[in-house]
Amino acid sequence: MAAKAPLDADTILAATEDTLRRHGPAKATVVDVARALGVSHTAVYKHFPSKTALREAVTRRWLSRGRDTLAAIAGDTELSPPRRLRAWLTAVLAAKKAKVRDDPELYAAYGMLAAEHSSVAADHVADLLDQLRGILADGIAGGAFQAGDPAEAARAVFDATFRFHHPAHAAEWQAPGIEAELDAVCTLLLHGLQTRPTTPDLRHDHP
Amino acid sequence: MAAKAPLDADTILAATEDTLRRHGPAKATVVDVARALGVSHTAVYKHFPSKTALREAVTRRWLSRGRDTLAAIAGDTELSPPRRLRAWLTAVLAAKKAKVRDDPELYAAYGMLAAEHSSVAADHVADLLDQLRGILADGIAGGAFQAGDPAEAARAVFDATFRFHHPAHAAEWQAPGIEAELDAVCTLLLHGLQTRPTTPDLRHDHP
DNA sequence: TAGGTGACAGATTTCAAGTTCTGAAACCTG
């Protein structure tokens, strides 16, 4: 006969991911997960304190896959910071787009966590902001970008590209013109970050 | 006794707006509206072909109020185009913020129409884009901005400020730091639009 | 004692019924 299953956290996560994919985040229950594993639902509560914790763990793991691709671009010093910034923003859109297309249920789960201000979303955003900050810091250090605080500039770039990474706009990412629109915004932002003498009219003080 | 009510479209719109405010877009029915007017619900169908048309008309009217304030800023040639652009974007946020705060139910109605791609939302966006295009065209004509097509540039600026005008982000507008964030994005965009010689690294072609 | 069980209380979801709503029709009335 088959050896007894040890039932570790990873096995549970895999089964939960599967269940989530099959039933969607709204209908997937921990009883479903337990059934898939052939155990009673209390068994999974030995490993995860709550259904929410379980969903967060699955989503976190799912988000972390493919993070390397982005981090590689952010850290690729072969590319000049401006090129790197554009490549990174394009890659973020491509990655999100692929996730929505290939895994709509899991993306929906992420969207729900984001909407309810889960730490999963906050951490994911913090991670992205940090990669962005790295690129900008490189550009500032190398003289390509002019900006005071790299973290503040990262925030501004992140804000200006909301349409291309915020889950609320996921449906629009499948539209054909979306890459061109991101490209136009990128160009504008790169011009804005570029080093050059300031002109008085751009300052915020009113006459 | 009171004179008989003529029941024109405007009276119905006012009653609908009231009903919408009282019950919210999800629960307001045309029977409610008719009750408020003291007529049978079929009477309102003499003036509006469907409940959707009624909701759209109310929302359109509600959106049009305060449009003048924005148009005035967009057309204010006293202000240089860069200042005007910042003032306009700030005013859009302020106007939307006020609408959400003072009229959450009507804003929810607008949000629903936007989500289901009603022409009300499309027209509203087109109107804003046109005002934006006007400011940018002025700036390009006057030599302050460098951009090919003003309409394309308007689209890029609109996209880059999604966080500050798209209904999906309405909840975040009440957060305290939001004006500062818009300001940072404005500064970046104004720098990006500003006239200056191009540098090769900003172009899109890959090595 | 780490990892499992079944029984349970209270919250949530489902489902079928009854109700209300939308929109059309045929019909008044000044």
Next chain:
DNA sequence: CAGGTTTCAGAACTTGAAATCTGTCACCTA
């Protein structure tokens, strides 16, 4: 005949009872 009415069919919503789910507890057992 513009502007109103009642009546009606089918869709959409509400409601309340039954089923299911979450999370706890006391209890096995290797």
